[in-house]
Amino acid sequence: MILERSGILGGQFLRRVDHLRQAVLRSPYEHHPGAEGYADCEMIDFARLRWEQLTHTERHEVRMSQAGHRSVVPIDVFEAFLDHISVSHELAERTIPANVKRIEDPHSERPVLVTDLGTVSARFVVLACGERRREMPESWARGLGEDTCGAAHYWDEQSSLVPGKPYCVIGSGLSAAHLVMNALTAGSPVTWAFRRSEVKYQCADVNAAYFRAEGRAAFEGDRSQRLRMLRDQRILSVMFEFRELFEAAAQGSQLRLAPAFSVQGVAATDNGFIITSEDGRSVRARSIGMALGTVPEIGASLLSEEIIGSADGWPSLNPSDLSYKNAKNIFAVGAAACLAVGPAARNIDGHRVCAQRVSRRICRELA
């Protein structure tokens, strides 16, 4: 049984990319949600069977993948593939639109999930809650005031961009890049403010080595060492495809970069906002788009601190099966498992590794 707030598998991800008008995945064709060991169709074969529907550029990306290079996957291909996997494995029939409020008896053999529809007990519970957006500091929120007319928005919300009017994007990751691109396309002058000294362009969001077994094996050491490796890898970056576009826009003065801009405060004005930095610079804009990164959902709203065992934002999980150290029948996969599996746990292929570890344990006990 799958409990999901919206009842749509992958719905949160698809809603987010729709808001951002993100057209392609960052993950390549090789990383896909097909189940390993069940002869599932590969995503690249799924795309090749629809050759007529692919554009010239998309076909070239398929060839790149076939040649062993990094490739870019259209979101619509990914969504159709998700749907196929869902139908093949009867996932939709097992999905119930329910909001889980808390988990009771987490130490027991059958933890109980309390949802808005009632309670469910299960021998095994797997938390696959993804990531939530990082919220702005309280001081910014005070500066924005209550009556912003929705003129400041997060990356996963409806855009407040007013075409042609000045727009400021805060953040330096891929979501920020999409906000910038959308504003440029709408003809707005854009100021892009970020804390780093420059925008970091790279293909994947973590070092590709972490997608391979040797990379995961290298992610070892005590908790502080792994935390340091995670910090080094979780640096916001942008896909290379944006680089030329942004450089051209910056030369043409439609895009103004504001590097090393640590926002000190935001204040509402008569016709928008003024954003000030710690070193005294300021930016005026009609509306603001914020993409400040994400925070993994580690089960904090469902389980007690004693179960999660987290003092640094990451749960204490057994690396072999990703169960909570203090609740052996409850597991966490995806971004929440980064400290156990490595930084790629938040990516599609990392999810596959997580699923393998969890299912191995569950199958062993059910046998």
Next chain:
Amino acid sequence: MTSSGFWVNPKASDYARTQGLGRQSLRRAEEASYVLPFVDADASVESGLILLGIDIELLVAGLYVADSDSTVADCFAAVDVCRHRGSWNGVTFEEMLLEGRQKYDQVAGLVDQVVPLSGSPRQAWVKCYSAVIQNLDPEPTGSALVFLAACLFRHHQASGVEVARKSDEFDQ
């Protein structure tokens, strides 16, 4: 053979030099370049190549779904779903396989006329596909054409697919 009577492996480069070969020729740009397959070829080439690599049972079962109106992608999806779930639109995978095998048996005699000899799967597929169009009357179209051509291409495997007869056939 050496004077001491032992075989030794001559250096490949020495051999190449004596044969007028050698790595020099590979340094010519046109020979060293790696060319990916043409992306604007007919879509049947791409889907055909996929069908040449799938499990033979899926391919033969696909003949049940394939017709002149459906796409290869749709047929493949139906068979894949049926294989995973056990049935598709009320039809079991075994039934699909049986019907598909019967369809294949009707055209299997064409094998000698359509199966090409070529070291390139892509070129071989194009020849096979064209030969099926020329030799089958009425000429199949749509996904039926692609699935039939793929089955004929893989006739050694397709003709070896074992199917369970329907229960009523056992009764007779």
